[in-house]
Amino acid sequence: MSEETPLLVSDAELAHEAIYNRFPGSQKRVIVALVSASATLPMFAGGSFIPTIPQIARDLDTTGEVVSFAVSISIIGSALGAMVFARYSSFYGRRPMYLHGLPLLCLGSLGVYLSRNIQQLLVARFIQAFGTSGGFSVGAGVIGDIYKLTERGTAMGIFFSASLVGNAVSPIVGGWGARYYSWRYVQLGIFVLGALVFLGMLLFLPETSHPGTLGVEKLHAEEEANGRQPKTRWVWLNPFSSFYLLRGPNLLLVTFVSFAILYTDYTILVPIAYTLGERYDIKNEAVLGALFFPMGLGNILGAPLAGILADRAVINWRKKRGGLWVPEDRLRASTFAASVLVPVSIVGSGLATHYIPGPLGLTLNLVLFFINGLGVDLVLSPCSAYLVDVVHSRSAEIMAGTVGVRSGFLSFAVSLVVPSIHRYGVLATNTAVGLLAWAGAGSVLPHTHTLFIDWAVSRVLWITIIYGDTLRGWVDVGYSSIETT
Structure with missing residues (x-):
């Protein structure tokens, strides 16, 4: 333990941390680059479409x-796909999911390129x-x-930033x-990018799941214990089980x-195109696309900053409690932005506007x-880092379940945005969504005399x-301890 580790760390925790040393730092950076590139593709497919x-x-x-509506359809497709790939990644591993998913992206991109009517477009976007x-x-x-607990927030921030x-x-x-x-x-360009990322995954991405944790490994161990020859076969899994978490x-x-x-x-x-485009008479698609850049820049800067702040919150609050880990301390890093x-x-x-x-x-x-993106x-x-912390053994599944529920609401809510702006105007629409964000997150603040503490819609x-x-404590979904996260 270094002098920079101000916490009392148990032998079990140290033993668990050893599993994060399987890959050298240089290989970890390559892995982060590959998965970030893959996570960039849905952003690119959606952002270039709008x-x-x-x-x-x-x-x-x-x-x-x-x-x-193609945006809503793609949100639904993303939600279903996230649940399928996350569920099977816990059984067969992370690497096979990339090697099976990216070809579908390429196929869909070709389908959008060749679409001749709205029905074909919607299917291909899905x-x-x-x-x-x-x-x-x-x-x-x-x-x-x-990445271990005290490094995970920073790594997640870099992953978010690169993908964004x-x-x-x-x-x-x-x-x-x-x-x-x-x-x-x-x-067609998205098809080419997808093919290049697939090639990178095929050549350089190792299996990162912790040894002995995959469902297929447990199945093979059970077959060997029963005197049977282990066989690799397809196993049907319920992709919606992540909702149960x-x-x-x-x-x-x-x-x-x-x-x-x-x-928001x-x-x-x-x-x-119907708000800033009409209000400020911008008809050029290239200029409309450039208007997205400040938000994207805010995303890129905000993600690593958030990761650093979240890790710092975990370390500082553990120190205050004499080494006791409370997972929710990570969420304290989001208070000002949310409120x-x-x-x-x-x-x-x-x-x-x-x-x-x-x-x-x-x-x-x-x-x-820019401020919104940040x-x-x-x-x-x-x-996201909090969700991985508290259900670490099923981290991909909890992320998929969250994305699934969130996307279900978003697919419906997004379909209302353009009609709402046409009917009620951009001010009324933005204000309503701003109030929703305030209701959901404006009460992120601790119990102190702060400006928005009386805004008690949801807290x-x-x-x-x-x-x-x-x-x-109400419902145990298999939460992680400090020795297992």
């Missing part, structure tokens, strides 16, 4: 509202999203496999490609918070986009932070 919606609507002879969906949930599981490069770059690429070539060539009230509350926070992102980005940055940025964007014309209004919106990641990254994360131990 600025091309008006052109797709014209090309397929339909409306922007109808084409925007396949595309399904294939790439394991990048996030399985990737988070990989991070949990190779797609959020910053893809709208620019999508808008530029649609403007000067065709939206179809953008999809969410019977833990603390896990369900954190899932709701992540939905409320992430919905979609509310700003999905209708951008201030996210809701204020989306409501401010609605106000700026509604009341301030010209370059000043557009500039204010871009600043608020704030969203300052909440989501600690929440969701505050309840989780303060009463986490009690909530975990």
Whole structure:
């Protein structure tokens, strides 16, 4: 133990930490780069699609509202795929999931490229999203496999940050490609990227699951114990079993918070052609795509910062308690962003768009986009690391269950954004979503005299932070201890 370790660490904890030394630091960095690249693909597929919606609507002879349903369809595909790949990653391993999922992404991208009507587009977008969906949930599981508790938040932040490069770059690429070539060539580019990532996984990604923890290993051990020759065969698993983990009230509350926070992102980005585009007379798809960049930049900067803050919160609060680990301490890193940055940025964007014309209004919106991107990641990254901490043995599954529930709500909620803006306006829509985010996360603050403590709609994360131990005691879903996380 070094002088920088201010905690009393048990022999069991030290023994468990040894399993994280299987891979040297250089190989860990390669693994993080690979899983981050895979997690970039769904961001890229979604981000490059949104600025091309008006052109797709014209090309397929339909409306922007109808084409925007492809966003909801892709969210559903991502949710189902995440649950399937996460469940099977706990049985067969992380590596096979990437090697089976990425070809589906390539197939779906070709399908979108070749689509001649809205029905074909929706089916292809579903396949595309399904294939790439394991990048996030399985990737988070990989991070949990190779990094110990006090390093996990920082590593998760780097994973988030690298994967969210797609959020910053893809709208620019999508808008530029649609403007000067065709939206179809953008999809062909995603096919090429998917093929390159698949090749990298095939050549350089090892199996990261902890030895002896995979379902197939346990099955083979059982067969050997019974005197039978172990055989590799297909086993049907229930992908929806990850939902069963969410019977833990603390896990369900954190899932709701992540939905409320992430919905602000979609509310700003999905209708951008009909909000900033119409308000500030921006018709060029390349320029519309460039408007996404400040939010993507906020994501890129926010994720590693959130990881560092979350790890620091865990270390400092353990030190205060004489070495006692309370998982919910990690969530304290998200308090300011959840209560201030996210809701204020989306409501401010609605106000700026509604009341301030010209370059000043557009500039204010871009600043608020950056703040929103920063704030969203300052909440989501600690929440994701918390989920991996508390259910470490099923980390990919809890991430998939969270993504599944969150995506189910998002797929419905996102489909309402464009019609709501057309009917009620951007100010009313953004304010409603901002209030939802405030309700879900504005009460993240500890029990002190703070500005928003009286905003008592939900106090969701505050309840989780303060009463986490009690909530975990209500329903035991197989929570991790300090010796097993």
